[in-house]
Amino acid sequence: MTSAVRTGKPARTGNRRAAWLLVVLTPLIAELALGSTPVSYGFLVLLWIPVYGSLALLIRELVMRAGRGWPSLIMLAVGYELLEDGIGLQALTSPHLYGAAEWGARILGFNLPYWVANAIYHAIFTIAVPITVVNLIFPGHRGRPYLKRGGVVIAAVVGGIGVLILRVTVPLSQDPGYQAPLPFVIAVLVIVGLLGVVALRILPRVRTRVAEEIAVPGLGMLYPASALAIMIVMFLAFPAPGATQPAYTHGLVVLVPLVLAVAGGVAGCLVLARYTRSSAWTARHTLAVAGGASIGHTVAGAVAMASQWVDRIGLFVIALLTVVGIIWLDRRILRSSGESPESDR
Numbered sequence: 001m002t003s004a005v006r007t008g009k010p011a012r013t014g015n016r017r018a019a020w021l022l023v024v025l026t027p028l029i030a031e032l033a034l035g036s037t038p039v040s041y042g043f044l045v046l047l048w049i050p051v052y053g054s055l056a057l058l059i060r061e062l063v064m065r066a067g068r069g070w071p072s073l074i075m076l077a078v079g080y081e082l083l084e085d086g087i088g089l090q091a092l093t094s095p096h097l098y099g100a101a102e103w104g105a106r107i108l109g110f111n112l113p114y115w116v117a118n119a120i121y122h123a124i125f126t127i128a129v130p131i132t133v134v135n136l137i138f139p140g141h142r143g144r145p146y147l148k149r150g151g152v153v154i155a156a157v158v159g160g161i162g163v164l165i166l167r168v169t170v171p172l173s174q175d176p177g178y179q180a181p182l183p184f185v186i187a188v189l190v191i192v193g194l195l196g197v198v199a200l201r202i203l204p205r206v207r208t209r210v211a212e213e214i215a216v217p218g219l220g221m222l223y224p225a226s227a228l229a230i231m232i233v234m235f236l237a238f239p240a241p242g243a244t245q246p247a248y249t250h251g252l253v254v255l256v257p258l259v260l261a262v263a264g265g266v267a268g269c270l271v272l273a274r275y276t277r278s279s280a281w282t283a284r285h286t287l288a289v290a291g292g293a294s295i296g297h298t299v300a301g302a303v304a305m306a307s308q309w310v311d312r313i314g315l316f317v318i319a320l321l322t323v324v325g326i327i328w329l330d331r332r333i334l335r336s337s338g339e340s341p342e343s344d345r
Helices: 016-032 039-066 070-088 097-103 112-137 149-174 182-202 219-237 251-275 283-304 309-337
Strands: none
Touching (some): 039 070, 070 182, 097 149, 112 283, 219 283, 283 309
8 A cells, every 4th residue: 555655745725525535434444344333333433533533634644744654654553543542542551441451461551462453453444544545536635735734733633632532431431430540641642742753754755766667466366365464464463252362362372463463564564565666556456455455354343343243234234335435446546547447457
């Protein structure tokens, strides 16, 4: 998905349609399409729009304005995870919420496996995939800001309100009486600030590169490979059905699949970075990676997250709708590029 970010002079006018699409699409992909918010309680997605949608939009705007690329987006995704789970949900330190403390390797009151799993997840499905999809729908603003300065401020304020909404809803109802330690909250804010400085000031700017002659996989391989890779990473990072720890491990052995999940994620990013430098890489390849990942994570959610038949059926319907959306966007890309439908297969 690296090719979805390009540098260029900021657009004279923004794109509110793209901004709103990103705001709405992000919680649908990250929450509803996984099943962490059950389909039967889908209306709750309205509550998550401020934290998911506004902060995803804010992260994109800050990175685009700074002329940075995917490394900065991923770094800020880690900061997002700390804000959501560390301060909003308080799940990173809670001994009760979501059973996170039972995932193993709870170190100094910090639920390490839960943090690693969700940092990986949010980097992919709260930041990378939604931003990529919107970039593909609005290619003319790829790598450009959607908002003016006032809009960025509004996104930041609404995102902060979103974190507060999380704090006064989920913990109060599912983990009443628990309060994250003040030193931890302060540490989270400091770390998020440092991540922001590194992402927006220290990491290198995106530069236009000459395309290389690198062979890339066909679309027919990218879709299933992306879906399978996501399902494997989720198995390594999240507890499977009937288990309390990821990959059916016990105790500190949980660190093994976590290391494998992180290593797999890094390897996947490096492979994508190489492929997207190729002159043969197209927007359809980018869609194949994002689309395959989306289908894979919804299928994984239907297996591991859904506890009622109505929610499981709902997730399979979402997977089907995702396929329909992929076909529509693929045809849209073909029409705009003039490529043959048989190309890149």
